Amino acid sequence: MKKLTATPRGRRRRENRDDTGPAGARWKTRPRKRFGQHFLEAAWVDKLIAALGTSPDDTFLEIGPGRGALTTPLAARVRQVIAVEIDRDLARALPEHGSANLRIVEGDFLDVDLDEVLRGEPLPVRVIGNLPYNVASPILFKLLGAHAEGRRFSDATLMLQREVADRLVARPGTSDYGALAIQVGLHATVERLLTLPPGAFRPAPKVTSAVVRLRFGPASVDVGDPDVFARVVRGVFLQRRKTLSNALRPVADSLRRSAPQLLESAGIDGQRRPETLTVAEMARLARAVL
Secondary structure, three states: OEEEEEOOOOOEEEEEOOEEOHHHOEEOOOOOHHHOOOEEOHHHHHHHHHHHOOOOOOEEEEEOOOOOOOHHHHHOOOOEEEEEEOOHHHHHHHHHHOOOOEEEEEOOOOOOOHHHHOOOOOOOEEEEEEOOHHHHHHHHHHHHHHHHHHOOEEEEEEEEEHHHHHHHHOOOOOOOOOHHHHHHHOOEEEEEEEEEOHHHEEOOOOOOEEEEEEEEOOOOOOOOOHHHHHHHHHHHHOOOOOOHHHHHHHHHHHOOOOHHHHHHHHOOOOOOOHHHOOHHHHHHHHHOOO
8 A cells, every 4th residue: 555745845756555454563574576476366365264264273385375364264274283384584574474383484496395294293184375476387296296195275266367277177168178177177177166356366467366176186187207208298288189099199209109009909099189089988098008
């Protein structure tokens, strides 16, 4: 917020005033573009907490707590909140506005050692995060990888750009369906919880956002080698407008395999388009490589 004050010469100038955070707390930090910061407005916090369905025994890992609009009321309802914040100034200020069961980890979530962060915590934990749009996919894949390695998470409730959410909840045969839906669908079921207008954040982004929940579980199908599965999925969707036999050829060549033979072994019609394949069918195609 800004107010007008008089200068010694009688002219008016703009002066920054601290922004108000949770419980009337004052914050001297401005949103930083390089961190993709858009802070959730208080009016939406209750809606999000209601959608979470918290329990006093829950432990939450929060990605990007910002000024704590969600962090503080969440900590009042659960056993523990572990908040990972990349902004040094915010990370140092959050404890002043938090509670005894709030632990702040300063750093980039993509770089933090989750084994160290979660050491001593009862697993699995729950995840909440308002993800910067420019790193949403890498954060998603880190969560998926951490779950696959050690079943660290039960669920993740994430605020994302609506277009990313559309891709996560997409079904086979739709235009939004692709590599992201398949790779996430291998380890989690996804549901959309809320749609948030730009005005739900300050500063308002130029896009609409959505909240989705990922419920993690065992891999839904056997993919064989996970690295091969990821290469096949990414490879065919690089050329999603082509038939599967043509889209598969470059990645099959890189794996020193024949695309027609892989399709025959997997029992899949090469005239189909990549976006029509289910997770199970893509897994059969990946296993055929081995």
